[in-house]
Amino acid sequence: MKNSLRLAMAAASVLALTAGAASAQVSGDVVRIGVLADMSGIYSDLSGKGAVEAVKMAAEDFGGTVLGKKIEVISADHLNKPDIGAAKAREWFDTGGVDMINDLANSGVARAVATVAKEKKRHIIVNGASNMGITNELCSPYAIHYAYDAYSLAHGTGKAVVENGGKSWFFLTVDFAFGIGLEEQVSKVVRDAGGRVVGAARHPLGTTDFSSFILQAQASKADIIGIASTGADAVNAIRAAAEFGATKKQKLAALLLWIEDVHGLGLPAAQGLSLTNAWYWDMNDQTRAFAKRFHDRVGKMPNMAQAADYSSTMMYLNAVKEAGTDDPDAVSKKMREMTVSDMFTKLGKVRVDGRFMHDMYLWQVKTPEESKAPWDYLKLVATIPAEQAFQPLSESKCDLVKK
Amino acid sequence: MDIFGVPHQALLGQVMLGMVNGAFYAVLSLGLAIIFGLLRVVNFAHGAFFMLGAFIAFLIGRNLGIGYWPSMIVAPLIVGVLGILFERFALRRIYGLDPLYGLFLTFGLVLVLEGGFRVAMGSSGHSYPTPPALRGALDLGFMMLPMYRAFVILVAVVVCAGTWVVIEKTRMGAYLRAATERPDLTQAFGINVPLLLTVTYGAGVGLAGFAGVMAAPIQHVNPSMGSDLVIIVFAIVVIGGLGSVLGSAVTGLGLGVVEGLAKVFYAEASTTVVFLVMALVLLLRPAGLFGQEEG
Numbered sequence: 001m002k003n004s005l006r007l008a009m010a011a012a013s014v015l016a017l018t019a020g021a022a023s024a025q026v027s028g029d030v031v032r033i034g035v036l037a038d039m040s041g042i043y044s045d046l047s048g049k050g051a052v053e054a055v056k057m058a059a060e061d062f063g064g065t066v067l068g069k070k071i072e073v074i075s076a077d078h079l080n081k082p083d084i085g086a087a088k089a090r091e092w093f094d095t096g097g098v099d100m101i102n103d104l105a106n107s108g109v110a111r112a113v114a115t116v117a118k119e120k121k122r123h124i125i126v127n128g129a130s131n132m133g134i135t136n137e138l139c140s141p142y143a144i145h146y147a148y149d150a151y152s153l154a155h156g157t158g159k160a161v162v163e164n165g166g167k168s169w170f171f172l173t174v175d176f177a178f179g180i181g182l183e184e185q186v187s188k189v190v191r192d193a194g195g196r197v198v199g200a201a202r203h204p205l206g207t208t209d210f211s212s213f214i215l216q217a218q219a220s221k222a223d224i225i226g227i228a229s230t231g232a233d234a235v236n237a238i239r240a241a242a243e244f245g246a247t248k249k250q251k252l253a254a255l256l257l258w259i260e261d262v263h264g265l266g267l268p269a270a271q272g273l274s275l276t277n278a279w280y281w282d283m284n285d286q287t288r289a290f291a292k293r294f295h296d297r298v299g300k301m302p303n304m305a306q307a308a309d310y311s312s313t314m315m316y317l318n319a320v321k322e323a324g325t326d327d328p329d330a331v332s333k334k335m336r337e338m339t340v341s342d343m344f345t346k347l348g349k350v351r352v353d354g355r356f357m358h359d360m361y362l363w364q365v366k367t368p369e370e371s372k373a374p375w376d377y378l379k380l381v382a383t384i385p386a387e388q389a390f391q392p393l394s395e396s397k398c399d400l401v402k403k
Numbered sequence: 404m405d406i407f408g409v410p411h412q413a414l415l416g417q418v419m420l421g422m423v424n425g426a427f428y429a430v431l432s433l434g435l436a437i438i439f440g441l442l443r444v445v446n447f448a449h450g451a452f453f454m455l456g457a458f459i460a461f462l463i464g465r466n467l468g469i470g471y472w473p474s475m476i477v478a479p480l481i482v483g484v485l486g487i488l489f490e491r492f493a494l495r496r497i498y499g500l501d502p503l504y505g506l507f508l509t510f511g512l513v514l515v516l517e518g519g520f521r522v523a524m525g526s527s528g529h530s531y532p533t534p535p536a537l538r539g540a541l542d543l544g545f546m547m548l549p550m551y552r553a554f555v556i557l558v559a560v561v562v563c564a565g566t567w568v569v570i571e572k573t574r575m576g577a578y579l580r581a582a583t584e585r586p587d588l589t590q591a592f593g594i595n596v597p598l599l600l601t602v603t604y605g606a607g608v609g610l611a612g613f614a615g616v617m618a619a620p621i622q623h624v625n626p627s628m629g630s631d632l633v634i635i636v637f638a639i640v641v642i643g644g645l646g647s648v649l650g651s652a653v654t655g656l657g658l659g660v661v662e663g664l665a666k667v668f669y670a671e672a673s674t675t676v677v678f679l680v681m682a683l684v685l686l687l688r689p690a691g692l693f694g695q696e697e698g
Contacts, residue, residue, distance in 0.1 A: 215546060232623070
């Protein structure tokens with residue numbers, strides 16, 4: 001009698017313990033977020049340490065725990081190599097207990113990791129890359145393209161430049177998924193508006209001497225030199241264009257420009273350039289407050305990808321909390337039901353193809369006289385509503401979209 | 404006017420840029436050829452000394468305020484001294500051994516130098532400002548040539564000519580040439596051959612450092628700037644003829660132009676055209692265009 005009572009009590013306590021745990025299942029007892037970024041290469045200024053800090057800030061602001069379990073943020077350098085990025089993602093998903101991978105600057109890496117996410121059925125949020133594949137042929141319920149993409153850049157800067165009279169274009173394209181994808185999107189916008197693409201020159205990632213490419217652009221006699229590269233590449237190309245007198249007869253269109261690039265060029269060289277960004281630190285009180293906190297931690301103002309890293313991490317953690325679990329399918333469903341209203345966007349929603357819909361903005365770089373403080377670089381030219389900024393579902397190649 | 408279907412402005416423009424590249428090739432291959440000619444060492448570290456020259460110019464500019472013009476002398480001197488130290492304490496020990504040892508030693512130096520700078524200075528480039536006196540561009544009609552690049556071509560020609568004069572027309576140069584052919588006899592005449600070797604290595608890498616300072620305003624100063632160039636420079640030294648000073652300088656300039664032309668007609672070939680030429684030259688004239696057959 002005593003033995004069976006003890007047994008019964010033991011059984012009851014075991015049941016009681018497991019019953020409590022079953023209502024809030026967090027895999028591995030921790031919610032782990034991996035920031036896969038360019039930590040040391042050409043895009044490290046745009047991604048890098050800032051991206052990691054942004055995600056950490058989100059975890060801290062969320063309270064450090066979700067569903068009673070600790071939130072852990074780890075990071076790794078993908079070295080701008082898709083195979084290294086994919087291998088890291090696999091390792092993180094298989095043995096690292098990572099529930100979500102964020103940032104993914106570099107379109108080649110983002111594409112490779114999107115394939116891994118689809119296969120492993122685990123979450124990724126792309127903030128630092130533009131390639132359209134994330135929401136088209138590589139789409140899945142587990143991949144979200146949050147900040148910006150090539151279509152929105154093309155319909156922002158590209159459209160504005162064409163409508164201002166830039167009918168013939170010559171492209172300076174960085175030779176990998178990002179540049180090629182962006183060139184494709186902008187070419188389409190140019191042709192649809194009645195313009196022509198006169199030619200293109202492809203350059204390797206990390207080119208420092210653009211002299212021969214600028215010469216080719218000048219020889220083409222196009223109205224516009226479209227720079228389908230970013231970061232140090234764009235900065236060097238713009239400098240070379242000025243050095244070789246290309247800006248005397250032709251105009252430059254920097255198709256993806258960051259505030260760090262404007263900072264590197266300096267306002268005298270960058271003034272007047274148009275750029276499309278999803279977010280800017282000086283938009284309102286909320287953005288300024290976040291930017292100040294980021295600046296205190298990192299030493300520079302946040303760019304749109306880093307702000308998106310923060311906002312998307314918050315969205316993910318909120319989804320986990322509301323779903324009551326970090327099970328990928330439950331969280332995916334929750335994320336596509338939620339509306340986001342925070343310092344990144346007033347109204348944001350994840351679409352069925354994984355595209356996070358929010359307003360985009362067209363900016364112009366201020367003249368040195370207009371700038372009143374450090375990092376005071378941009379003035380707002382136009383707001384592009386979400387429905388116009390992003391690829392319509394009717395054109396999508398994603399198999400989740402019901403036609 | 405179109406030449407072979409290409410507008411003549413585009414052609415001339417790329418040839419001009421090719422000459423600028425050729426200027427760097429010439430100065431670098433000069434140092435390499437001298438070092439190989441006398442020390443019989445394949446100096447894989449040549450690109451790293453080029454990078455060192457650029458970084459020293461950048462660092463003394465940023466931290467000590469030493470401008471471009473003094474850096475043109477100070478940086479190569481520092482590089483030369485570092486080279487001398489390397490030769491005295493490391494390279495000397497492998498003379499006369501299998502050339503493979505020289506390869507490993509100098510290649511190891513490259514890895515150490517590049518890795519060290521990558522850790523200390525990051526892998527993205529640092530920009531070096533063009534000296535104010537050389538800003539602006541010359542309107543050549545078919546293109547705007549930045550003044551600095553025209554200056555680079557001029558300086559390279561002067562340096563190569565000066566080096567040729569030193570080697571062919573001075574006593575020091577005569578000792579050098581003698582030590583290259585018969586080090587034992589030269590030593591017997593009382594000339595301090597080991598000292599000559601040390602100084603030569605220092606001068607050779609000093610030339611590389613000088614090229615690095617010249618390159619700083621054009622390329623961003625970054626740890627891998629040397630390794631991108633050094634492979635082409637090796638090919639040029641082989642084409643020009645190992646040990647021939649004049650050969651490497653002329654070949655360097657010439658191949659810069661050939662590369663520029665390739666960019667106009669078939670851009671993808673521009674990175675490989677130098678090696679195609681090298682293969683051809685080796686088949687037809689194994690000693691190189693200006694080299695002598697080893698008797």
